[in-house]
Structures are given as structure tokens and as C-alpha cells.
Amino acid sequence: MVGFGETGRYGMALTSSRFTSEPRLRKASENTPALKQGDTGEGVAILQTALIDLGFAMPNSTHKGKTLPDGIFGAETAIKIREFQAAAGLVADGVVGRMTLSALETAVIAQTTLQARQFAAAARVRRFNS
Secondary structure: OOOOOOOOOOOOOOOOHHHHOOHHHHHHHOOOOOEOOOOEOHHHHHHHHHHHHOOOOOOOOOOOOOOOOOOEOOHHHHHHHHHHHHHOOOOOOOOEOHHHHHHHHHHHHHHHHHHHHHHHHHHHHHHHHO
16 A cells, blocks of 8 residues: 555545544545645544544644643644655654555554553453452
8 A cells, every 4th residue: 555645546444433524534535636735624633633642742622731622634634744755654744544544544543542452451350369
């Protein structure tokens, strides 16, 4: 999948309700059209939240963590998307389409699974020690 960019014919359909519940993200996952700088709305806010959950701080979009993401695909979001794309081995063009959304969803699911396993392991240790 690496190197095909957002217009490549590869990529997986979104499966997580976090992403599929928002019509604009469904369209972006089909590149009809992809999300890019200048776009606004709930789809962008969901995208920003996913980036934050993965450790990509967005102080401007969240007023230094005091509010939920603003849903504005501005310079900060574009920078964080490019950082994510580079980390995921994608073309770092700042455009969020099929490949980027697929990689983002995979990363979020993997992180959630890891956190659940860590929580379960900690609970077992607590039970063992009590």
C-alpha cells in the first residue's frame, strides 16, 4: 500500500463506527473527495480527535487542551496529518483520503486494543496481589 498515495486503488473500507458514522469521512474514504486544508465540520473534528488520541498534540485546535477539537482543517491539522502519514509510511501530502483514513483507523484500533490489554493485565495483577 505504501507509495500509492491517496489516489491509489488500494486501501481498505472503513469498519469502525468512529469513522463510518460521519458521512464526510465515508466520502473521504472513497476519495470523493478527500479531506484537505480548508475543510471544516464534524468529520474534521473526528479526524483531529483520532490524531490527538494517537499522541499528536493539537494545542491550537483545542485551545491548549481546554476544548474539544474545533473541526477546522487548518495549518496545524495539515502538519499533524503529514506527520502521521510519514510515520505510517504513506506519502506525506496532508490530504486525507482512502489510504490515510485506513491507516488512521488501523492505528486507533491497535491503540485501543493495546490499552484494553494493559488494563486487563493490571486488573489481574491487582486481583493476584489482594
